[in-house]
Structures are given as structure tokens and as C-alpha cells.
Amino acid sequence: MSPKATIYDIAKELNISAATVSRALNNNPKISKSTCDLVMATATKMNYKQNKLAQALKSGKSHNIGVIVPRINTNFFASVIRGIEEELYSHKYNVIICQTHEDEKREIENINMLLNAQVDGILMSVSNMTSENDRVIEKALEKRVPVVFFDRKKNIEGVSTVTINDFGAAYTTTKHIIEQGCSKIAYLTGDRSLEIYENRFNGYKQALIDNGIEFKDEYVIKIKSSVEDGHSAAKKLLKLKVKPDAIFSASDFAALGAIKELKEQGYKIPEDVCVVGFGNEPFTEFMELSISSVDQCSVAMGKAAAQVFLEQVKNKDGAKIEKKVVLNGELLIRNSSSKIKS
Numbered sequence: 001m002s003p004k005a006t007i008y009d010i011a012k013e014l015n016i017s018a019a020t021v022s023r024a025l026n027n028n029p030k031i032s033k034s035t036c037d038l039v040m041a042t043a044t045k046m047n048y049k050q051n052k053l054a055q056a057l058k059s060g061k062s063h064n065i066g067v068i069v070p071r072i073n074t075n076f077f078a079s080v081i082r083g084i085e086e087e088l089y090s091h092k093y094n095v096i097i098c099q100t101h102e103d104e105k106r107e108i109e110n111i112n113m114l115l116n117a118q119v120d121g122i123l124m125s126v127s128n129m130t131s132e133n134d135r136v137i138e139k140a141l142e143k144r145v146p147v148v149f150f151d152r153k154k155n156i157e158g159v160s161t162v163t164i165n166d167f168g169a170a171y172t173t174t175k176h177i178i179e180q181g182c183s184k185i186a187y188l189t190g191d192r193s194l195e196i197y198e199n200r201f202n203g204y205k206q207a208l209i210d211n212g213i214e215f216k217d218e219y220v221i222k223i224k225s226s227v228e229d230g231h232s233a234a235k236k237l238l239k240l241k242v243k244p245d246a247i248f249s250a251s252d253f254a255a256l257g258a259i260k261e262l263k264e265q266g267y268k269i270p271e272d273v274c275v276v277g278f279g280n281e282p283f284t285e286f287m288e289l290s291i292s293s294v295d296q297c298s299v300a301m302g303k304a305a306a307q308v309f310l311e312q313v314k315n316k317d318g319a320k321i322e323k324k325v326v327l328n329g330e331l332l333i334r335n336s337s338s339k340i341k342s
Helices: 007-014 018-025 033-045 052-059 075-089 104-116 134-142 166-179 195-210 227-237 252-264 282-286 298-314
Strands: 064-069 094-099 122-124 147-150 160-164 185-189 220-222 246-249 274-278 292-295 324-327 330-332
Touching: 007 018, 007 033, 018 033, 064 075, 064 104, 075 094, 075 298, 094 104, 104 122, 104 134, 122 298, 134 147, 147 298, 160 166, 160 298, 166 185, 166 195, 166 246, 166 274, 166 292, 166 330, 185 195, 185 227, 185 252, 220 227, 227 246, 227 252, 246 252, 252 274, 252 282, 298 324
Parallel strands: 064 094, 064 122, 122 147, 147 160, 160 324, 185 220, 185 246, 246 274, 274 292
Antiparallel strands: 292 330
């Protein structure tokens, strides 16, 4: 194999200095456009490849960014990643994707790995178990590596966030269910130690109170985002003396599980029980019984998180910027909750 071409080979070919070649390859404004074009054309002809690692060491920028999610096999997180990648592509950033599987230890390992890889920033949605990872996030900020939380967040000074109005989305959804004539509304909640699930619960509860409906603890069941948990939660609810006439789930997957159990026990949806999920997973729209759900603006959230990161790296204060972006989720009303036709 022939040896790789270097900037010195290009300089010799064009009879100019290696410094001029280097500046031209990096679009230095001091080099004329004609010289830049000539150097680029010669580099292509000689099959010259820039050493990205050397460039990163020299500039202090790797042009890599880390994205940490609880799991990638959901439409929501996959769509957020899509938004991030689309927004950063034109800025020549590469995206390194990690998943925690809701494990705090793995989350800490992911952050440390990304810091060791010299990423320029970390965009993340925190796991369900996050009591000891504040220190490693503060370590990133000390290294002037911007951190942006999206969807799931913790309140840490210096960390920007991009979320939706979970309280408002849950309030609107509960109000919609009440408008269908329901008054015994059960709620399937995620881990309320996470702010998004606490906000959704509070939105649900406040809508009941504002509409003169008594809040009942027995109608609230904690679930994981799984079909199995939704199935078992519905089974528990249907054993109550006063059975619910609606189920609002903080997860589409759990909503699907609840629907399966309701159908197995002979309940009609929405005639007997209205069901609404959260997340707008693709299956919710295309099932025989389409499921009402809250769209979380996933692609827009990813783009917004990337934009916040870009603002931080362009600013001299870098990671010291703290920005809060709140998007509005949208309730998509489908057959599972359309008891009263407009």
C-alpha cells in the first residue's frame, strides 16, 4: 500500500508552506478562497485524510457529543435522538448513543466513558434511579462540558433542560376524560421520584379537584412502562368494589396492557371504560382500536436540546449557561376515549 499523503506532500506539490496547507484545510479566514479551493482539490486528488484525533487534541474539540437515554427501543427516545442528530449534522457533530436500562451505576459509567472520550457535550434523560450521579454530572461541568437534560431531568445548577409541560398535558387529558362523562378515573403512574411523573400525577389530581370529583388513592397504581404492568394494574382495578370507568396511563405500553385485560374481562372500550395513554407510540394510532395518547413532541425536543447545546458551546461562559425550555404536549383523541362524538 502506498503511504498516506500528508500536509507536507500537499505543500510540496503546490510549492507552498505546510502551515498554509493546514490553514486552508481548516478554512482559516486569512487564506484566500482560491488557495483554499486549490488545496482542497489537491488533497482530494492525493487522497489525503485529516487526522481527526490530532485535530481534536489541537483544538480541544472532538466534535463528538454523547446522548444518554434509559432505552433506545421506544419510539419516543428514538425520535428524540433523530431530532438531535438532524440538528447537529450540519454542524459536523458525531453522536455517541448510550443507554442506561434504568440502572444508576450504568448511567454513571456512561457519563465517565463519554468524559474520557473527550465529548464536547452530554445530552441525557436520567434513569429511574438517580441518587448518586449528581457528583459525576458536576464533574462534567467542572471540565466545562455542557450537560443538557431532556424529558427526564434533575434540578442541578448549571444544567439546562428541555421538557414538555407534563402537568398541563395530564390536566388536559383528565379534563377530556371527564368531558366523556367519566367520574371514576384511575391513574397508572410511573416512578414519582422523577419530576415528569410527579407533574403528570399532579395534573391528573388537580383536574379532578377542579371538576368536583373526589380523588381516591385506590385508583392510583404505580407501574413500569410495560404491557405486563398495565395488564396487572387493570386486573387490580377491576377487583375494586367501585370499579373505574376510565383509565389514564402515564405510559402507552401500560395503556395497551390495560386494554388487553379489559377486553379479556368483557369490557367494551370506550363504552364501559375510556383509556388514554401517554407518549404517542406508533402502535397507538394503527391498532384496530386506536388509543388516545399525549404526543411528547419528541423530534422537536431533540432539536431543542441540540440547539441549547450549540448556544452553550458558542458562548464564552460555556457550561455556566442554564436554560429552561418547555414545550407543550398535544392530546391526540382517538377511539379508546371518544365516548361522546363531537
